[in-house]
Amino acid sequence: MECILTAALTGILFALFAGQPLNILGSTGPMLVLEMIIFKFCHDQGWEFLPLRAWVGLWSALFLLIIVAFDLSALVKYITRFTEESFACLIAIIFIVEAFKKLFAITDKHPYNIHPEIPLDYTCSCYHSNFTMPDPNNATLMNITSQIGYSVFDMTKGMSTALNQNKTDSNVTDYSTFLTKKECESKGGMMMGTGCDTIVYHDNVFFLSIILFLFTFGIAWTLKMSKTSRFFPTFVRQYLSDFAVLISILCMVLLDLYIGVPTPKLEVPKKFAPSNDKRGWFINPFHPNNPWWTILVAAGPAIVAVILIFMDQQITAVIVNRKENKLRKGNGYHLDMMVVTVCIVICSLFGLPWYVAATVSALAHIMSLRKESESAAPGEKPTFLGVREQRVTALLVGILSGLSVFMTPILTIIPMPVLYGVFLYMGVAALKGMQLTDRILILLMPTKYQPDHIFLRHVKTTRVHLFTLIQILCLAVLWAIKTTKSISIVFPVMVLGTCFVRKAIEKVFTHDELKWLDDIMPDDSKKKKEDEEELKEDDDGDEETESLLGDEKRRLNEMKAIYGQGDKFGGTKTPFAQDRVNITEEVNKTGIWLQVRRDSMPVIRDPDQNNGGLHNRKNGSRDKKDKKPAEKTSFFVGEDERTPLKEEHEEDDMV
Incomplete structure (x- = not known):
């Protein structure tokens, strides 16, 4: 419920007041890692997590206000394509890896049998705690077995009911008639039998989850790429491409309902209340279990949080405002940071997760708002015209996120493997179009099969490979630090360190090579030289202007002569x-x-030559x-x- 409320609150505020509403706020992987580190730290010290987290959020808001007040968001000029794509690629890889992890985690509750040839013993029954095991020769009482789950003993109706409800036919599957070990013990019973410790396998659940996972990704990706196919009219392909994810989700939900296998479903809270019943919505920062000096201690994690929030927010904003998107309106870096600061204060005091600009969601938002020209001539490809810059879509995302609380009956039928397939699609779609991805693919291609990228025309292939390997190395270091819990606290600092790595490689690559492979970082030492050159140009400006005007006048006279006299020239x-x-x-x-x-x-x-007559024909x-x-x-x-x-x-x- 906290995530739903945060998505609605921050989404509406950011859509209404942000300078760049094309960004979509969300919970990112690095922010979750930071919150897990703070939680573990509080658990080890015996402190309350939410009050300390509230102070971390308040300190972070104070530091962010200082950044906004002194226009420190201007430092984004040092964030080049090298840092942008390294961070965006890391987030996309997190989406892909976590999608597969969650898929295989289904086997924890629904394991599959890798040795089906070995017979399994499920002889196990739930008895009263004071029940005495009968004579083994009495087959009437001992034949309480099942091939698919634990036997049922209804504590209110007695043993005869258990015998009637027991399923001895392995072809019958009725999950509602079986008690697990925990359910039996909760009713005051105990499990007895030789097969009580045998694992209950649900092969069909896991393998159907794999099918739903792969088909969700496959259908969404195919429909998204149908925009450039040769089938169907243009407007049909456009709609299929825009609603590719929604169509794939609907198809897989219907397939899951038709098959009827109990795959894991999306869990949605049934009432508007915090997940923890022991707390209310408002968090009191002054908790008696936390010493007073924890207020000062919270400033340390807040500095790390500020670095991560600044990098996460501004890198995503730089990617959205990239010139390739052909945006016409302003950037709004400072205003966006101010709105995010207000959202962090609210989320900290109400125990809500911190939301910042989500790279993958923002890129998906940009792709859905692309404008292209209409193909008029056969074989002509549509031209990218720009992006529809407006606030309506982001505002509707926030409103619909809040209204999802009232759509619980619909959301609870969505299988979790379908959502994992959507995560996989979002990760792969974010990688598409990155120059880093193109350069990684070039590493695996022979020279004659390499695509005609513009940077390959101006930079040697070996130099391109060297630049790619350096970027891959930085990406690997970021991934290693993120996955290592003992040092994951320095992850935000290492993200900032990629800017210094980019500055250092200027010693290895020339200015022209970096111009084609990356963006040129501003150099303060060159400002004075440029100012001096501009002064010299101003001194010589009058003479150059007169000479230029003379040349232009001469060209105009020549053109007039050509138009007026024609073939004489x-x-x-x-x-x-x-x-x-x-x-x-x-x-x-x-x-x-x-x-x-x-x-x-x-x-x-x-x-x-004569015109006409026999002479002309001859x-x-x-x-x-x-x-x-x-x-x-x-x-x-x-x-x-x-x-x-x-x-x-x-x-x-x-x-």
Whole structure:
């Protein structure tokens, strides 16, 4: 319930007041790691967790306010693609790994039998604690066995009821008629028999969970990629791509209901109350079990929390505001941090989890709001136009998250393996489009099969591989620190350390190489040199302006002469077209446009040649030879393609 309330509260506040509402707040893996560290620390010291956590949150809010007041969010200029993709890739890997971990954790409650050829003994019954074991020769009382679970003994109706409810047929599966060991002991009974310690296997539960997991991911990924397929009209593929995850969830829920196997389902609280019944909603920071000096001790973890919150929030914001997304509105780094600070204060005092910008969710939000051009010509790919920048979707996410409390009957039928498949899809989708992912794939490709990436045109392949290996090494160090509990407290500091690693590799790579492989970090030492150069340019500005104006005036006079006198300047100069049609490269290569190009080619004849009559017909072959090579028509080409087409005329003559 705490997570649902936090998602609704922070989602609505951030959507209404944030500077960049395209970010989606959520509970991230690094933040959960930090809270687990604080919880373990409190448990070891014998302190109350939530009051100390409240002080950590209040100290963190104070430090974040200082960051906002002094505009320290401007430090995001030192966060380059190297740090962005390392952090985003780490979060995506966490999603993928945790999805598989949760899937295989199903075997803890629903194990599967790896040796089905060995017969199993399930001879076990639930008896009264004062019950005396009968004579083994009495088959009536001892034949209380089952092939699929523990036998049932109804403590209110007696042994005869137990005999009637017992299932001796292995083909019958009725999970409601069997008591577990804990249920038997809770009713005052005890388990007796030779098979009481035999593990109860539920093979169908685990293997159906695998099917639901893989099919959820497969359907969502296939529908998402259907946007570029050749099937169905464009608007159908667009809708299938936008609602890919929802369609996959609905299909797998219906399949699970049809089969009827009791797979683990989503657990949703039935009432609006804290998960722990012993506490209320408001957390009193002054708890009697915690010494007064714990208020000061909380400042230490708060510094670590501030580093993690700042890096998590701002790295996600930098990724969202990347120029590739073609955003038009402002960034709002400082305002976003202020809104997050207010949310952290509220969450700390009410015992709610801390929510910051979630990288994977924000990227999924950006992908769902992409705008593309309509394909007008055959074979033309749609062009990315930008992102729909608005607050409605983020606001609806927050509102619907809060209303999910009233949808408990619907949410409880969703199998957990389906949600694990959604996590896998979100992790894999976040990796798609990263330059780091492209460079890792290039490591496994021969040179002749490598895609035509822009950085491969300007940087040697060996240098690209070296840059990739350094980034992979940083990613491995971050993963190792995160998974090692004893040193996981320094994880936020190591995330910040990637910025210093990026600064250090400037000694290894040149400025041009980093320009294509990464972003250029600002250099304060160069500001003075740039200012001096600007002053020199200002001094020489008047002379340069006059010379430039003179050159421009001369060009304008030449163009006027060409337009006014035409062929007197050689007969091969064509005025610039004012009604040029923009044609894509794909259409340019089609046979239809090549024919238009040949048919629209002007023919310039010798002025001394006679026009008309028998003489002209007899010398028809000479006319073909006397054709002068003309330029491409302005209807077809631009200003940079005004060259004679000699080779094409020679091909036409040969034909």
